[in-house]
Amino acid sequence: MLIQVGELARRAGITVRTLHHYESQGLLLPSARTEAGYRLYNARDVERLHTIQALTQMGLSLAEVRVCIENHSVGLSDIIGQQIAMLDSQISRMTTLRERLQALRNDIHAGREPNLSEWLITLELMKMYDRWFSKAELEALPFARKDPARESEWAGMVCEVKRLMDQNIPAEAQQAQELAVRWMTLLERDTAGKPDFLTRLNEMHAKEPQMQAQTGITPDIVDYVTRAFAESKLAIYQRYLSPQEYAYTRAHYFDRMTEWPPLVAKLHAAQAQGVAPSGDEGKRLAANWLELFTSFAGNNPQTHSKFREAMSKEPALSVGTWMTPEVLGWLQQAIAALMQSSASAR
Known part of the structure; x- marks a missing residue:
């Protein structure tokens, strides 16, 4: 079959x-x-x-x-076993949530009646966030706070994206690109500029049905915004690249896009933890970065210099990337150390 x-x-x-x-x-x-x-x-x-x-x-x-x-380092049986363990953990958490909801209903039946809709939404979201973030992290995560103005802002953004999609506006259209840049700017703000928060929010949307129900952000919307945001970057790079270079970049820019946020999160963690850029871990992360970069930029050093020129002259390229000057500086040192090691090994 x-x-x-x-x-x-x-x-x-x-x-x-x-x-x-x-x-x-x-x-x-x-x-x-x-x-x-x-x-x-x-x-x-x-x-x-x-x-x-x-x-x-x-x-x-x-x-x-x-x-x-x-x-063949992990067997299928082992993988399924780990999935079962993950599901057992989820079932345990959902059982706890059910017990809490049952207690809430009992209170309502006893005459202690809050605003039911508000209670359920708040409780559901709080317990959902608790499964993915610690108490200290929740205090630092704007996305998890009850903020009517922020929620209204995001609801409006979701409606705008749905309207563009319903009208079959392509992701490369200027209005789609501008909306995607606004979306990513807000997302960077509401994840407190922490890429680790972003990766976990992405996982929440993928694994928690109630998250999609509450935010209205579906996988199709995420895919559309991600592509439109990438198109906004490509439009800038096109001004610096030759037609042949741009054609190669455009053909490969989307291939490994989902690998960037986890890598940026690792860079943030390494810089925050004081990992030496010239050490083995620093050079390993630098090699990973260069591998992803060359996957769409190719291996021509002259082309690479054009990308560096664009990055130095176009502040818009850093918007929505979660890369801070401190992390970028750490990465540049790690790349320099990797290059020096490679040259010495020749």
């Missing part, structure tokens, strides 16, 4: 673009194609997709997933 790419994406709860990305990374290749060229997947392919999705949900990057699969 074979399944087409669209059906597999729908059943797996991901986008067709994600499957294409897995294919471009050599992680998941279709076993066959129809006469019309549509990708077809068999049971073994779906098993492999299960492994990829399970490992990424456990926090591994796609590069780490590839290593696990190629080295």
Whole structure:
């Protein structure tokens, strides 16, 4: 039995673009194609997709997933066992939430009746955030605070994105790009400029149905905004690159986009913890950064200098990236140390 790419994406709860990305990374290749060229997947392919999705949900990057699969370092039985353990933990947390809701209902029946809608929304969101953030982190996370003005601002943004999508406005359109930049600017503000908060919020949206219900931010909306935001960066880079360089960058810019936020979070953590840029950990993070950069910039040093020129002259390129001057300075030192080590090894 074979399944087409669209059906597999729908059943797996991901986008067709994600499957294409897995294919471009050599992680998941279709076993066959129809006469019309549509990708077809068999049971073994779906098993492999299960492994990829399970490992990424456990926090591994796609590069780490590839290593696990190629080295057969994690067995399918072990992966399923870890998933069961994660579900057991979720069931335990949901049971606690149910007990709290039951107690709330008992209070209402006894005549102690709050604003039910407000109570349920607040309780649901607070318990949901508690599952992902510590008390101290919640105090520092604007997104978790009850703020009618902020909530109204986000509701308006979601409506604007839905309107553009309903009107079939492409992500590369100027109005979509401008909206995406506003979206990412607000998101950077409401995650307190902490990329680790961003990665966990993304996971919450993927794994907590009530989060999507409360915010109205669906995977399709996230995909649209992400692409429009990338288009805003590409429009700037285009002014600095030759047509051939830009064509290469555009063809590969979206390939590994989901790997950037976790890497930026690691850079923040390393800089905050005082990790030496010239040490092994610093050079490892620098190598990871350069690998992602060259995946869309290519390997030509002259092209790289054009990207650096754009970054130095265009402040808009740093908007919505969660990169602070301190973290950028740390990264530059780590890259310099990596380059020096590479030169010495020759």
